[in-house]
Amino acid sequence: MEDPKEHPSVSSERNGTQTATEPTAKTTGEAGGKRTGKDKKEKKKKKAKPQRTGEWATDIERKNASFERYYEAQNLFEDRTELDLMLDSLKRDLPTTFRVTGSRITANDVNDIIRKVHVPNLTGIQHEGVDVDPPRPIPWYLGGLAWQINVNKSVVRKLVPFQQMQRFLVYETEVGNISRQEATAQILEAMHTLPSGEPVSSPSGIIIANDSDYKRAGLLVHQSARLPSPSLVVTNVDASYYPNIYIDNQGMTLEFDRILCDVPCSGDGTMRKNAVIWRQWTIQGANGLHCLQLRILQRAMRMLAPGGRIVYSTCSLNPVENEAVVAAAIKSSAGEYQLVDVSNRLPELVRRPGITSWQVCTDKDTMNMESSFTAYWERLNDKQRADSKIVETMFPPQEVHELNLDRCWRIYPHLQNTGGFFVAVLERSPTYVLPPPKKKHTKRPVDDLANDSEQDGERTRKRARVDTNVEVTLDTEMADPTPVDTEPGPVEKEKKEKGKGTYKEDPYTYVDANSELVTYLLKCLQVQDTITNARGETEAFPRHNLFVRNADATTLRSVYLSNDRVKAVLTSNEPSRLRFISAGVKLAVRQDAGARKAMAQGGPDAETAQKYRVLHDSVSQVLPFMRPEDVIHGDTRLLKVFVERMYPLAREFASPYGEVLGRCELGHHVLQIDPSSADSEVLKGGECAYVIEVWITLTVGQVDAPTDIPHLEVERVAQSDAR
Numbered sequence: 199m200e201d202p203k204e205h206p207s208v209s210s211e212r213n214g215t216q217t218a219t220e221p222t223a224k225t226t227g228e229a230g231g232k233r234t235g236k237d238k239k240e241k242k243k244k245k246a247k248p249q250r251t252g253e254w255a256t257d258i259e260r261k262n263a264s265f266e267r268y269y270e271a272q273n274l275f276e277d278r279t280e281l282d283l284m285l286d287s288l289k290r291d292l293p294t295t296f297r298v299t300g301s302r303i304t305a306n307d308v309n310d311i312i313r314k315v316h317v318p319n320l321t322g323i324q325h326e327g328v329d330v331d332p333p334r335p336i337p338w339y340l341g342g343l344a345w346q347i348n349v350n351k352s353v354v355r356k357l358v359p360f361q362q363m364q365r366f367l368v369y370e371t372e373v374g375n376i377s378r379q380e381a382t383a384q385i386l387e388a389m390h391t392l393p394s395g396e397p398v399s400s401p402s403g404i405i406i407a408n409d410s411d412y413k414r415a416g417l418l419v420h421q422s423a424r425l426p427s428p429s430l431v432v433t434n435v436d437a438s439y440y441p442n443i444y445i446d447n448q449g450m451t452l453e454f455d456r457i458l459c460d461v462p463c464s465g466d467g468t469m470r471k472n473a474v475i476w477r478q479w480t481i482q483g484a485n486g487l488h489c490l491q492l493r494i495l496q497r498a499m500r501m502l503a504p505g506g507r508i509v510y511s512t513c514s515l516n517p518v519e520n521e522a523v524v525a526a527a528i529k530s531s532a533g534e535y536q537l538v539d540v541s542n543r544l545p546e547l548v549r550r551p552g553i554t555s556w557q558v559c560t561d562k563d564t565m566n567m568e569s570s571f572t573a574y575w576e577r578l579n580d581k582q583r584a585d586s587k588i589v590e591t592m593f594p595p596q597e598v599h600e601l602n603l604d605r606c607w608r609i610y611p612h613l614q615n616t617g618g619f620f621v622a623v624l625e626r627s628p629t630y631v632l633p634p635p636k637k638k639h640t641k642r643p644v645d646d647l648a649n650d651s652e653q654d655g656e657r658t659r660k661r662a663r664v665d666t667n668v669e670v671t672l673d674t675e676m677a678d679p680t681p682v683d684t685e686p687g688p689v690e691k692e693k694k695e696k697g698k699g700t701y702k703e704d705p706y707t708y709v710d711a712n713s714e715l716v717t718y719l720l721k722c723l724q725v726q727d728t729i730t731n732a733r734g735e736t737e738a739f740p741r742h743n744l745f746v747r748n749a750d751a752t753t754l755r756s757v758y759l760s761n762d763r764v765k766a767v768l769t770s771n772e773p774s775r776l777r778f779i780s781a782g783v784k785l786a787v788r789q790d791a792g793a794r795k796a797m798a799q800g801g802p803d804a805e806t807a808q809k810y811r812v813l814h815d816s817v818s819q820v821l822p823f824m825r826p827e828d829v830i831h832g833d834t835r836l837l838k839v840f841v842e843r844m845y846p847l848a849r850e851f852a853s854p855y856g857e858v859l860g861r862c863e864l865g866h867h868v869l870q871i872d873p874s875s876a877d878s879e880v881l882k883g884g885e886c887a888y889v890i891e892v893w894i895t896l897t898v899g900q901v902d903a904p905t906d907i908p909h910l911e912v913e914r915v916a917q918s919d920a921r
């Protein structure tokens with residue numbers, strides 16, 4: 199369920215031998231011939247400057263005889279013609295889909311702009327005499343917040359209204375209001391949304407997002423930066439050996455209420471957008487992932503709380519990666535886990551039930567397909583058995599009909615013009631009693647981690663009932679399908695080595711909540727210690743959850759904020775065991791420039807200049823704790839100046855804002871803009887106020903100012919990161 203463009207592994211870094219954009223010998227006419235110096239230069243140039251991913255798709259032949267034979271043998275459909283429909287669909291480009299991010303207070307406003315401006319603009323137009331389909335809401339997606347554009351990219355490029363919408367999408371994606379499908383981001387959004395639909399800026403739960411690939415883990419940080427959250431921790435470990443996560447120093451471990459195992463897979467369901475998979479798909483690749491997928495799922499099963507749920511998903515249609523994994527995992531749980539009947543969920547999403555009979559390809563050369571492990575095993579000699587990479591769990595187990603595999607969802611591309619997916623929901627019995635805890639291990643080297651899972655978390659764990667909203671995602675994108683019957687090549691080896699790299703992240707150091715530094719910081723941010731919230735309860739600003747990313751918390755440069763649960767995890771675990779990559783949200787940064795300038799110029803505010811500035815994305819963390827009179831209220835004229843000017847001078851704002859900003863103390867301020875003041879009908883209808891942070895400082899003479907300003911005049915200048 200991921201965006202291929204975000205997947206470095208499908209482009210040149212994936213196989214390290216031939217990039218998707220490299221011309222093949224066939225297309226360059228090089229086959230057999232000697233390369234000239236010019237050819238080599240050309241090739242080097244092309245290598246150095248790869249085309250954007252996505253553009254290569256059209257060059258790839260969408261054919262793979264082994265793939266087609268493999269799926270023919272699976273008998274997925276009653277009628278052979280349906281298989282043809284599926285294969286045909288896999289050969290077509292995937293329509294563009296996106297969703298408006300649900301928890302953002304702007305979600306309805308952004309959706310309204312799509313509905314009221316872009317859809318009408320794109321309705322009733324034609325391209326080369328053919329009607330062009332306007333964007334349509336995806337019927338099964340909640341709240342009408344997901345959209346599909348069924349128009350070919352080449353057409354989009356030619357039609358002005360589509361170009362306009364494209365620009366809108368790019369911009370809104372950049373600021374986080376629109377998202378290509380990313381599971382982690384969606385879970386984060388869900389955590390930031392109350393059941394009533396109301397957004398919540400500081401949920402009490404924790405989400406741990408993990409990827410064993412360092413770059414991909416970095417991508418998780420990057421993607422989540424669009425929805426900064428004090429609840430998020432990103433880790434970089436092998437999910438099949440995920441270490442126990444302690445939440446105190448007594449050995450109490452975290453149990454998750456929900457786990458998403460979006461496991462590495464062969465990705466054959468993504469062929470519509472990653473056409474390169476047509477070329478790369480091999481049976482060894484798919485078979486080779488089965489054991490890792492099973493280990494990841496089984497590790498997740500041991501980290502789940504009684505009554506909790508796991509979603510196991512792949513973007514593959516291969517039963518060996520899907521039903522076989524789920525069946526083996528349930529079987530191994532000795533009745534503790536079962537598949538959940540989710541047939542009443544998302545009724546408009548067309549899908550088929552999981553299957554109970556499938557074939558395993560036991561010989562890649564002959565494409566020999568078998569349905570019984572016993573029959574396969576019996577015909578092997580000892581040497582063949584020792585070398586065999588085919589394992590019993592790949593086959594349908596004897597009790598296949600008792601496992602409710604029909605509760606799994608198979609989402610086929612031809613049913614609703616989508617990619618191919620597999621989804622299963624597993625539940626741990628609520629009555630399962632965890633074994634007593636074992637003493638906590640501290641400061642163990644990273645390589646020891648396997649023990650946590652293999653010798654087993656179960657025996658080591660103390661029962662820790664933490665409340666709801668504890669979630670983890672144990673992976674991300676399609677991994678390299680390492681062939682099962684070959685040694686890993688140099689690229690795989692290098693990747694494995696990289697994964698084991700030394701942990702070199704900055705430490706997470708919580709700041710003394712009662713220190714003068716924290717008091718000063720909160721004063722600069724105009725944060726009150728306590729407020730009475732909308733429910734009439736007294737709520738304290740979580741000053742005890744402020745941390746810095748260095749060992750010495752006596753000077754605060756960048757200040758981060760987490761919630762209590764994230765703090766418990768960060769402070770109870772050796773960072774190198776869990777390999778924390780990022781946690782919480784960056785709240786504020788020290789910005790002495792304004793103060794220094796004021797001092798240097800002897801300006802009137804030299805004494806009072808504030809030093810901390812809240813980051814735009816964290817305004818929602820401080821706003822509820824600000825006194826209403828400290829928030830500057832305005833209309834869209836105020837907003838317009840910020841949109842048009844990088845460093846507007848106070849007097850460039852129309853009255854009364856020029857005067858208001860001119861009187862403000864230097865430093866951090868928050869502006870709240872009432873949308874009903876907008877000129878545009880669409881903006882006017884918006885439900886939410888625009889809130890932006892503004893930093894007021896002094897400027898000397900002309901930064902970007904009208905020429906009538908005397909050169910050395912000291913003036914107030916306002917700036918917002920929200921631009």
Ligand SMILES: C[S@@+](CC[C@H](N)C(=O)[O-])C[C@H]1O[C@@H](n2cnc3c(N)ncnc32)[C@H](O)[C@@H]1O
Nearest residue numbers: 380381410411436437460462673674675676677
């Ligand atoms: C299907 S993707 C998940 C996509 C992700 N949910 C998203 O929305 O972006 C699988 C990911 O698993 C990662 N991976 C592969 N092997 C892993 C392992 N042993 N442990 C953790 N992650 C792994 C890959 O790097 C890849 O990013």
